[in-house]
Amino acid sequence: xxxxxxxxxxxxxxxxxxxxxxxxxxxxxxxxxxxxxxxxxxxxxxxxxxxxxxxxxxxxxxxxxxxxxxxxxxxxxxxxxxxxxxxxxxxxxxxxxxxxxxxxxxxxxxxxxxxxxxxxxxxxxxxxxxxxxxxxxxxxxxxxxxxxxxxxxxxxxxxxxxxxxxxxxxxxxxxxxxxxxxxxxxxxxxxxxxxxxxxxxxxxxxxxxxxxxxxxxxxxxxxxxxxxxxxxxxxxxxxxxxxxxxxxxxxxxxxxxxxxxxxxxxxxxxxxxxxxxxxxxxxxxxxxxxxxxxxxxxxxxxxxxxxxxxxxxxxxxxxxxxxxxxxxxxxxxxxxxxxxxxxxxxxxxxxxxxxxxxxxxxxxxxxxxxxxxxxxxxxxxxxxxxxxxxxxxxxxxxxxxxxxxxxxxxxxxxxxxxxxxxxxxxxxxxxxxxxxxxxxxxxxxxxxxxxxxxxxxxxxxxxx
Amino acid sequence: xxxxxxxxxxxxxxxxxxxxxxxxxxxxxxxxxxxxxxxxxxxxxxxxxxxxxxxxxxxxxxxxxxxxxxxxxxxxxxxxxxxxxxxxxxxxxxxxxxxxxxxxxxxxxxxxxxxxxxxxxxxxxxxxxxxxxxxxxxxxxxxxxxxxxxxxxxxxxxxxxxxxxxxxxxxxxxxxxxxxxxxxxxxxxxxxxxxxxxxxxxxxxxxxxxxxxxxxxxxxxxxxxxxxxxxxxxxxxxxxxxxxxxxxxxxxxxxxxxxxxxxxxxxxxxxxxxxxxxxxxxxxxxxxxxxxxxxxxxxxxxxxxxxxxxxxxxxxxxxxxxxxxxxxxxxxxxxxxxxxxxxxxxxxxxxxxxxxxxxxxxxxxxxxxxxxxxxxxxxxxxxxxxxxxxxxxxxxxxxxxxxxxxxxxxxxxxxxxxxxx
Ligand SMILES: Cc1cc2nc3c(=O)[nH]c(=O)nc-3n(C[C@H](O)[C@H](O)[C@H](O)COP(=O)(O)OP(=O)(O)OC[C@H]3O[C@@H](n4cnc5c(N)ncnc54)[C@H](O)[C@@H]3O)c2cc1C
Ligand code: SF4
Ligand code: SF4
Numbered sequence: 001x002x003x004x005x006x007x008x009x010x011x012x013x014x015x016x017x018x019x020x021x022x023x024x025x026x027x028x029x030x031x032x033x034x035x036x037x038x039x040x041x042x043x044x045x046x047x048x049x050x051x052x053x054x055x056x057x058x059x060x061x062x063x064x065x066x067x068x069x070x071x072x073x074x075x076x077x078x079x080x081x082x083x084x085x086x087x088x089x090x091x092x093x094x095x096x097x098x099x100x101x102x103x104x105x106x107x108x109x110x111x112x113x114x115x116x117x118x119x120x121x122x123x124x125x126x127x128x129x130x131x132x133x134x135x136x137x138x139x140x141x142x143x144x145x146x147x148x149x150x151x152x153x154x155x156x157x158x159x160x161x162x163x164x165x166x167x168x169x170x171x172x173x174x175x176x177x178x179x180x181x182x183x184x185x186x187x188x189x190x191x192x193x194x195x196x197x198x199x200x201x202x203x204x205x206x207x208x209x210x211x212x213x214x215x216x217x218x219x220x221x222x223x224x225x226x227x228x229x230x231x232x233x234x235x236x237x238x239x240x241x242x243x244x245x246x247x248x249x250x251x252x253x254x255x256x257x258x259x260x261x262x263x264x265x266x267x268x269x270x271x272x273x274x275x276x277x278x279x280x281x282x283x284x285x286x287x288x289x290x291x292x293x294x295x296x297x298x299x300x301x302x303x304x305x306x307x308x309x310x311x312x313x314x315x316x317x318x319x320x321x322x323x324x325x326x327x328x329x330x331x332x333x334x335x336x337x338x339x340x341x342x343x344x345x346x347x348x349x350x351x352x353x354x355x356x357x358x359x360x361x362x363x364x365x366x367x368x369x370x371x372x373x374x375x376x377x378x379x380x381x382x383x384x385x386x387x388x389x390x391x392x393x394x395x396x397x398x399x400x401x402x403x404x405x406x407x408x409x410x411x412x413x414x415x416x417x418x419x420x421x422x423x424x425x426x427x428x429x430x431x432x433x434x435x436x437x438x439x440x441x442x443x444x445x446x447x448x449x450x451x452x453x454x455x456x457x458x459x460x461x462x463x464x
Numbered sequence: 465x466x467x468x469x470x471x472x473x474x475x476x477x478x479x480x481x482x483x484x485x486x487x488x489x490x491x492x493x494x495x496x497x498x499x500x501x502x503x504x505x506x507x508x509x510x511x512x513x514x515x516x517x518x519x520x521x522x523x524x525x526x527x528x529x530x531x532x533x534x535x536x537x538x539x540x541x542x543x544x545x546x547x548x549x550x551x552x553x554x555x556x557x558x559x560x561x562x563x564x565x566x567x568x569x570x571x572x573x574x575x576x577x578x579x580x581x582x583x584x585x586x587x588x589x590x591x592x593x594x595x596x597x598x599x600x601x602x603x604x605x606x607x608x609x610x611x612x613x614x615x616x617x618x619x620x621x622x623x624x625x626x627x628x629x630x631x632x633x634x635x636x637x638x639x640x641x642x643x644x645x646x647x648x649x650x651x652x653x654x655x656x657x658x659x660x661x662x663x664x665x666x667x668x669x670x671x672x673x674x675x676x677x678x679x680x681x682x683x684x685x686x687x688x689x690x691x692x693x694x695x696x697x698x699x700x701x702x703x704x705x706x707x708x709x710x711x712x713x714x715x716x717x718x719x720x721x722x723x724x725x726x727x728x729x730x731x732x733x734x735x736x737x738x739x740x741x742x743x744x745x746x747x748x749x750x751x752x753x754x755x756x757x758x759x760x761x762x763x764x765x766x767x768x769x770x771x772x773x774x775x776x777x778x779x780x781x782x783x784x785x786x787x788x789x790x791x792x793x794x795x796x797x798x799x800x801x802x803x804x805x806x807x808x809x810x811x812x813x814x815x816x817x818x819x820x821x822x823x824x825x826x827x828x829x830x831x832x833x834x835x836x837x838x839x840x841x842x843x844x845x846x847x848x849x850x851x852x853x854x855x856x857x858x859x860x861x862x863x864x865x866x867x868x869x870x871x872x873x874x875x876x877x878x879x880x881x882x883x884x885x
Pocket of ligand 2: 511
């Protein structure tokens, strides 16, 4: 980076907003996946949208790569810095600009924390439905980039189902407004194109989010099973019975133990698996459904069933699930979180395969996942001060991804391709598909500066 | 998180620090909980960032002097520990690191160095501190001519001279004696607000608790402990162990900061010959609030008016000791009382030991935010459980022309008993 680039950066923002000291860069070296780390040339912390726009324009002018960063909780190396470029930290753009209760939408800046949207709208009986486990910390900008999901997305849909419009600055500095204030729009679905683009199409500055009414009531239960397979089968039986819970989550014994060692959610530590099922809707309706659900649960071999009788008990059940990833840190110094999806009918056999892979490599795998939509989260637990084990863990993780592809699934359900799953893109997509995606990316980002080393390995040139 | 810390090269607490670093998974859940990250908006001033900085210093890949300003800006409020899914022992890491920094002769600016020396030579010693407070009050009119950091010191002084109250050695229980406790007066509190201990004694006596006030007691070591000055903390702690009797049901503290530091004596006295003694001592120390809550209130409180109050969780009670329900339960013994929640209640008010003197800019911002959120509740009383918070909140409220009364929970109970609430 030439001196003049940094100087020009400091013309846009104050000197304090540009971090270049070693001690200032280190905290930005990784996101939630510490297996990757890199120090950027600088981190810039804009206070307002106009500053972001000018920074992106400057980067374009100088062909300096940039990586957008929200809260840095990505689990795929998505916000890993580029050594040749800068990180644009967006956490200070955190205003909720408009809450339209009548039309049920919120206009927020990209650095607003997911949960804060629901907090702000709850007085009006509304909330923002997508609820990643990281909802207390991750930003809407990050959610948009990854099309993040959460436990309750089984019924409500992922981020893409809740983003109505986006104001973005494209990598060449153009500011665009796509979508609008309602779900109906004319012409191509540009919002759909932007959501999930992992920062490759520029920076979302302002996002219009759909708010949905809080359900009248919830019924939540926690069922313990002797084995993962029985829990997996229960999920199929629930769907077959025509019920549509808002969430169905499974955790295996290893995860249960980690959770109990930290957040104490009251899960039975002797269970082979626990299944959380939640129903929501009008109270009369869910009471009926709940009866039916309990019957299925008992018939499916659950040996211990607790249902939440009030909001506190419900929160406790969820506290364990939402804290599960973090809790794994208690039982392992490092882990790789995989995020593959398999068709729901294959859940049981996919889990069995993961088990045997784990045995083959002699490495523990803790499973905690969105069972309702077949989105697995196998966590490969290892000690990464041991080089050999790290290699083995990576091999094991990659075999799990391959298995998902082989079974007709996909490599990522919600955590994104980022840095970590770039190498699997070719297994997932044909050369033709890859070419089309690269061509599109190059049109939007001619200088290849927007998070450009992510998702695709740039060693690949379209058509070759 | 993986690390390459050579545990034997970084002082006696190498293993403790390395273990803490190892248990952090870099998930970032602590970011929004951290007051300094919220105010400063940069990751060097977040728990996750600080852990990375300390890790790099201990690994030898970053100079201590470069990293230390960010570690210094940590309030030690422990909100990050509450938010952390794998419960990283951040407090152990922080204190051990500060100790390591002191022993490695970390450089402070001239001003900070002498401010620290001055404060730690004065505050823990009641007589010296009282003297300085007297002088300070006399010189208060000079405040406008002073640099920001000194100005902050003057702002925190009370308006009038605190009275030097003497406690009787024993205050007998009224009615049936249910327990016998010894009171740890607290160094700063006993100068700035002796009324809190008096209120505690009266409330306890009414509820059948005999209170003794051992002579010769001093600071529990909290101020210096949280700054990583373990030797001096140990000496102070030992003095208390000498003068406090063992044949009591509990040793009572009325300042959350003291209770939290004493609960860490196991680390402070680790590998010392006095370990057992320290454990016996800290094992019976309890905050007045949780002790009274556990024993149960027997003397009924009568009030004539409906009241709304807001309760502020002191970080060293809620985050550091996990005591959140006991104070609310106690307050609910006062009939016709409604407790209103404060928005962002789990965020520190900016007091944090002598933090408001060392980092007035951050502390002021936190103080203002806290005051705004308290004013929004529309209450007449702000109730809390720590002298540091009380001073900081009172100053912040007054700066915004608010007259909201700031009281310790024991004072409110005492007032209510005496028909003055
Ligand atoms: C413990 C834990 C649990 C998690 N649980 C879930 C879960 O249940 N479901 C789920 O889907 N994910 C989950 N995640 C992953 C992560 O929280 C999400 O991917 C989240 O959306 C990332 O948000 P962030 O603000 O941290 O973004 P960052 O990590 O900072 O960035 C993520 C990506 O978004 C890009 N980006 C950030 N802001 C913008 C912007 N304004 N415009 C364009 N691009 C931008 C970045 O360049 C990067 O590629 C979890 C992570 C952790 C650590
Ligand atoms: S929440 Fe805990 S584990 Fe996560 S980054 Fe913060 S300290 Fe580390
Ligand atoms: S102790 Fe408080 S200020 Fe320090 S890192 Fe933790 S949350 Fe932040």
